[in-house]
Each structure stands twice: as structure tokens, then as C-alpha cells.
Amino acid sequence: MEGIFLLGYPINHGLNYLYYLFNCEYNKCGDKLQSLVFAPSHITGFFEIIDHPHPMIRGSRGAGVVLDQGVLTRVEVCEGNGEIIIKTNGNINDYHSREDSVTYKTLDLLKKQFTEIEWSNLHITINHELNVPLEAGFGASAGFALGTSLGLSQILKLPLTFNQAAAVAHNAEVLLSTGLGDVMGSMVGGFPLRIEPGAPGFGKADKLLPPENPRKDTDEGGLFIIFKSLGTIETSSVLTDPVKTNKLNSVARDMLQRLMLKPQVTHFMDLSLEFAQKTGFIDPEIMEMVDVLKDETMGASMAMLGRTVFAISSTPDNSLEGSGVARIDHCGCRII
Numbered sequence: 121m122e123g124i125f126l127l128g129y130p131i132n133h134g135l136n137y138l139y140y141l142f143n144c145e146y147n148k149c150g151d152k153l154q155s156l157v158f159a160p161s162h163i164t165g166f167f168e169i170i171d172h173p174h175p176m177i178r179g180s181r182g183a184g185v186v187l188d189q190g191v192l193t194r195v196e197v198c199e200g201n202g203e204i205i206i207k208t209n210g211n212i213n214d215y216h217s218r219e220d221s222v223t224y225k226t227l228d229l230l231k232k233q234f235t236e237i238e239w240s241n242l243h244i245t246i247n248h249e250l251n252v253p254l255e256a257g258f259g260a261s262a263g264f265a266l267g268t269s270l271g272l273s274q275i276l277k278l279p280l281t282f283n284q285a286a287a288v289a290h291n292a293e294v295l296l297s298t299g300l301g302d303v304m305g306s307m308v309g310g311f312p313l314r315i316e317p318g319a320p321g322f323g324k325a326d327k328l329l330p331p332e333n334p335r336k337d338t339d340e341g342g343l344f345i346i347f348k349s350l351g352t353i354e355t356s357s358v359l360t361d362p363v364k365t366n367k368l369n370s371v372a373r374d375m376l377q378r379l380m381l382k383p384q385v386t387h388f389m390d391l392s393l394e395f396a397q398k399t400g401f402i403d404p405e406i407m408e409m410v411d412v413l414k415d416e417t418m419g420a421s422m423a424m425l426g427r428t429v430f431a432i433s434s435t436p437d438n439s440l441e442g443s444g445v446a447r448i449d450h451c452g453c454r455i456i
């Protein structure tokens with residue numbers, strides 16, 4: 121394999137920088153038990169909300185794409201007095217309140233499910249490092265939840281499989297209305313098609329075949345995701361508004377079937393733009409950026425749910441000033 125390597129990892133990989141930072145800190149951790157989880161970011165192009173009284177079955181149908189950037193979570197556990205420290209990019213997480221935090225919610229669900237664990241004798245530190253914007257359609261909350269559930273399940277040797285641990289993350293997302301299909305999307309990788317709603321192990325997912333690699337000269341091959349975020353949309357503010365949810369459901373109703381009849385990346389992007397326009401989610405500023413990218417890529421649209429434009433392209437080159445570029449992560453969420 122060609123390329124420049126740092127700590128055994130090719131430095132052209134989006135994950136490498138974060139991996140390096142974490143490895144440096146690793147030595148300072150003494151004999152604490154710790155785990156490292158990478159949850160790649162999932163951008164939804166279009167979605168339909170499927171309500172159900174059971175949170176494991178509640179969720180969304182839809183389609184999206186998974187980036188090689190996202191949330192890296194290091195969980196550390198040692199003996200203590202029940203302290204819980206949660207940090208995001210090195211800062212203590214003072215997000216609104218404990219009740220609103222998807223990380224706390226995931227931890228609480230594990231505590232309720234596994235009462236035999238002596239949680240009050242543990243000191244738990246959860247460090248999230250993210251390199252995508254928050255509340256901007258990159259499914260960061262799903263990454264926080266997955267890092268917490270998979271990390272703790274591994275360290276504490278909880279009797280859960282990979283999907284079962286991820287289902288706890290889905291449960292937390294659905295209960296807080298911070299996401300419906302991002303946990304499934306991040307687990308699947310590539311271009312996830314969420315065929316039936318629900319948590320991993322409950323819902324049903326597939327993925328688009330990547331188109332033929334137009335860049336045979338690169339070892340990673342494949343496509344690029346170009347993005348630029350202008351601001352946030354709090355997912356829960358949309359998911360709890362019946363006017364918005366009825367509207368988006370009526371627009372999305374037949375979109376997945378249409379994509380399944382022609383399961384191609386360009387068609388996914390066309391449908392995503394149709395969804396963004398017909399729902400009225402897209403505003404003139406985002407549309408302007410879509411127009412810039414549309415002609416020079418395989419298609420551009422708005423990331424659900426954020427004031428973010430995204431495009432899929434065979435080249436990182438584009439004329440949108442200040443845009444970010446990522447690769448596609450085909451592997452999905454993993455313990456590293």
C-alpha cells in the first residue's frame with residue numbers, strides 16, 4: 121500500500137488525525153479500562169417519519185450518505201463514586217441540561233437496563249471528539265449516542281451484541297427526538313437505504329452500490345462529499361411539529377420506492393433536492409449554493425436537518441468558497 125503513514129495509519133484517511141490525538145493521550149490513562157468508537161457522520165437526503173409506540177420500531181425510512189468524518193468517542197471507566205464526566209472536543213459538556221443530552225440519555229438507558237452493575241462505584245469519563253458541525257444535518261447526536269452505548273457495552277462486558285448496543289443509541293435518539301434514522305445510517309455506511317424504520321436489529325436497511333470508481337489512481341477510490349454549513353436546525357424542533365412532519369411525510373411517501381426502481385447515486389441526489397424543495401426546508405441562501413454545486417457534481421441538495429448544502433462528486437475540486445470535503449465511509453460505525 122502506498123502513502124504516508126503515521127502510527128501505522130495512512131495520513132490521508134480522515135480518521136487519522138483524531139486517532140493520533142487519542143493515541144497520544146492513551147499512555148496517560150494508566151490502567152483505566154477504556155474503549156474507542158468511531159461513528160461516521162450520516163447525512164440524510166430525504167426521509168419519511170414512521171411513528172410507532174415502541175421506540176425500537178419508531179424511526180424513519182429514507183436515504184443518505186456516510187462520511188469518513190464524524191464522532192470519535194473514548195470511554196474510560198475506573199473505580200469511583202458514581203461520577204460522570206462528559207466532554208465534547210475537550211470541553212465539559214454543559215449542554216442545556218442533563219435531560220436534553222443524548223449522551224446522558226444513552227447512559228441512563230444502560231443504567232436502567234443493567235441494574236446489577238454497581239454504577240455508584242464507577243467513575244465514567246466520556247470524551248467525544250467531533251470534526252463535523254453540530255445540529256447541522258450530520259447526525260452528530262447519533263454519533264454521541266453510539267459512542268456511549270458501544271463503548272460502555274464493551275468496557276463493562278454488558279451482555280449485548282453489536283446491534284443490541286447500537287439499539288440503545290437509537291432508543292436514546294428517538295426518546296429525545298434528536299434523530300430517527302442516523303444510528304442505522306451510521307452503522308450501515310456507504311449510501312444507506314433505510315427500508316423499514318427502527319433500531320439496528322429491528323429496522324431493515326440496504327445500501328446503494330457505489331458507482332464505478334472514476335478515480336482508479338487512488339487507493340481509496342470512489343466519490344467525495346462536498347459540504348458547507350450556514351447554520352443549525354434543531355432536529356427536535358422539526359420532529360415535534362405536526363405541521364412540518366405531516367408535510368414532509370406527504371412529500372417523502374413514494375420517494376424510497378422511486379429510488380429502489382433506479383438505485384443510483386445521481387437519482388438519490390435528484391430525489392433529495394426534490395424533497396428539500398417540496399417540503400420548503402430549503403431557503404434561498406442554501407439554494408444558491410446548491411445551484412453552484414449542481415452543475416459541477418453528481419448532484420447537490422440540503423442535508424436534513426441543517427442549514428447545510430451537500431454534494432456528491434467524483435472530484436474534490438469545486439467553486440463553492442469555504443466548502444469542506446470528505447470521503448465516503450463504507451464500513452460504518454466501529455470499535456477501533
Ligand SMILES: Nc1ncnc2c1ncn2[C@@H]1O[C@H](COP(=O)(O)OP(=O)(O)OP(=O)(O)O)[C@@H](O)[C@H]1O
Nearest residue numbers: 208221222254255256257258259260261298355425
Ligand atoms: N456541545 C454538545 N455536547 C454534547 N452533546 C451535544 C452538544 N450540543 C448538542 N448536543 C447533543 O446533540 C443533540 C442535538 O442533536 P441534533 O439532532 O439537533 O443535531 P445533529 O445530530 O448534529 O444533527 P441532525 O440530527 O440534524 O443530523 C442535543 O439534543 C444534545 O443531546
Ligand SMILES: CC(C)(CO)[C@@H](O)C(=O)[O-]
Nearest residue numbers: 164167180299300301302
Ligand atoms: C430525522 C433525521 C433527518 C435527523 O437527522 C434523521 O435522523 C433521519 O433521516 O431519520
